[in-house]
Amino acid sequence: MNAPPQTVLITGCNRGLGLEFVRQLATLASSPSCIIATCRKPDNAVALRKISNKYPFVHILQLEVTDRENIKKLKEQVRDILQGRGLNLLINNAGVGPGGDLYDVTEEIMMNTFKINVVAPLLITQAFLPFLKTAAKTTEGIGLSWRKAAVVNISSRLASIETNDEFLVGRYSYKTSKAALNMVSKNLGVDLREDCILALSLSPGSVRTDMGVPSAPLLPHQSVEMMLQVMAGLNEDDSGAFLNFTGELIPW
Ligand SMILES: NC(=O)c1ccc[n+]([C@@H]2O[C@H](COP(=O)([O-])OP(=O)(O)OC[C@H]3O[C@@H](n4cnc5c(N)ncnc54)[C@H](OP(=O)(O)O)[C@@H]3O)[C@@H](O)[C@H]2O)c1
Numbered sequence: 001m002n003a004p005p006q007t008v009l010i011t012g013c014n015r016g017l018g019l020e021f022v023r024q025l026a027t028l029a030s031s032p033s034c035i036i037a038t039c040r041k042p043d044n045a046v047a048l049r050k051i052s053n054k055y056p057f058v059h060i061l062q063l064e065v066t067d068r069e070n071i072k073k074l075k076e077q078v079r080d081i082l083q084g085r086g087l088n089l090l091i092n093n094a095g096v097g098p099g100g101d102l103y104d105v106t107e108e109i110m111m112n113t114f115k116i117n118v119v120a121p122l123l124i125t126q127a128f129l130p131f132l133k134t135a136a137k138t139t140e141g142i143g144l145s146w147r148k149a150a151v152v153n154i155s156s157r158l159a160s161i162e163t164n165d166e167f168l169v170g171r172y173s174y175k176t177s178k179a180a181l182n183m184v185s186k187n188l189g190v191d192l193r194e195d196c197i198l199a200l201s202l203s204p205g206s207v208r209t210d211m212g213v214p215s216a217p218l219l220p221h222q223s224v225e226m227m228l229q230v231m232a233g234l235n236e237d238d239s240g241a242f243l244n245f246t247g248e249l250i251p252w
Contacts, residue, residue, distance in 0.1 A: 002232045005088030005147050006033045007135065009078065011065055011124065012094025013037035014045035016209035017154065020220040021091060022048065024228060026055040034085070036078060038063035038094075065094050065120035075127050086135025089146055089231075090128055092121035093154045097211045101170035113173035118180045121153050125188060125199070136196040144198045144236040151192070152231060153185045155201035155242065162251035182242050182252065189240025198239050202227055205245045218245075 008025060012018040022037045035058045039045045042060045052058040061077050064070050078087070095117050100109045125132075136149035144150070158168060159178035168175075181201060188199035204223045206216040226245045233247065242250045 001028070001229065002145070003030060003147055004028055004032055004232070005135075005150070006139075007036075007082060007085055007087050008032045008034070008089040008091070009036040009038070009087055009128065010091040010093055011038050011063060011120075013060075014039035014041070014048050016211065017204055017207065017220055017224060018091075018093045019047055019051075020224040021093065021228075022051055022058060024221070024224050026051055026058050031055070031057070032088075033057055034059065034081065036061055036081060038074065040064050063094075065124065066115045068123065071124060071127050078128070078131065082131060084134075086133070086138055086149065087128055087131035088135045088139060088149055090125060090132065090151045091154065092124060092151065094120070095154065095211075097156075097171075097174045099171060100173045102172070105172045110173045110176075113177045114180065117174070117177035118184060121181060122184050122188075125151050132192075132197050133195055144193070144196055144234070144239060146198070146231045146234050148196060148198075150198040150231070150234065151185075151188055151200075153181050153199070153201045155181050155185070155203050157203045157205070157244065157250060159201075159203075159242070160250050160252065185242070186240040193236070193239055198234055198236075200234070200238055200240060201242045202230065203242070203244050203250060 010021050013022050038061050042062050052060050063074050098109055132149045139148045156178045158175045159182050185199055185201040192199050205218045207218045207223045208216040230247045244250050
């Protein structure tokens with residue numbers, strides 16, 4: 001794997017894929033020098049605290065992604081931790097996957113899912129742009145890469161409009177929110193290219209987490225290992241893309 005980024009921030013790290021991202025990044029031979037792992041309730045995040053106790057460069061900070069005041073406070077805490085360094089990699093991982101098919105989806109489910117899965121990743125990226133820009137300016141190397149500056153939005157294959165079919169119907173709030181997140185990623189990819197910041201959507205595959213189905217083919221460590229391989233190989237051609245955990249493009 002290419003040299004990993006030096007500073008990383010990940011949301012939703014107390015369980016599932018977020019926790020696994022922290023575990024794998026922290027245990028890399030040449031790990032980042034700073035991993036900021038956010039979660040809603042740090043006091044209850046037992047597995048995450050175990051990692052942080054062993055690897056002091058893993059900082060746990062509290063974040064409810066829909067709370068604007070919380071994002072503001074987090075930004076100040078991150079500024080103190082980074083002490084002038086930039087933020088190389090932001091992984092917008094926190095998300096919800098409620099049900100809700102044609103006959104039972106409600107306005108409340110739709111709005112809540114959009115707040116968490118679409119609005120929050122955009123506003124969190126907006127808040128951390130100054131740090132991402134600093135990283136892009138101060139990290140050596142030509143071209144765009146995860147080492148320099150990147151925003152990775154964790155999307156889902158279910159966002160694909162083109163491959164939606166009769167076996168995958170329903171789940172209105174989840175599928176529409178991740179499709180909208182893909183547009184956020186595409187827009188960010190275009191807007192941030194001139195600042196040398198990559199942005200894209202990445203699908204983890206179908207994974208056995210609390211959100212995933214028990215029969216899902218992938219375990220969290222397998223999905224995250226492959227996603228990190230994909231991230232390590234990213235370049236300017238991937239900006240704004242919708243990629244699978246295998247590295248292939250997923251049709252919009
Ligand atoms: N598992 C799959 O098969 C699969 C497939 C495609 C895409 N994904 C995507 O992968 C990402 C991670 O999912 P996962 O499988 O790891 O799910 P998970 O085990 O259910 O974990 C979801 C994480 O998001 C956090 N979260 C939810 N709402 C939040 C909020 N309002 N503020 C802050 N944190 C919040 C949760 O925190 P709490 O513990 O506090 O609730 C938890 O840490 C999600 O974006 C999901 O859509 C997963």
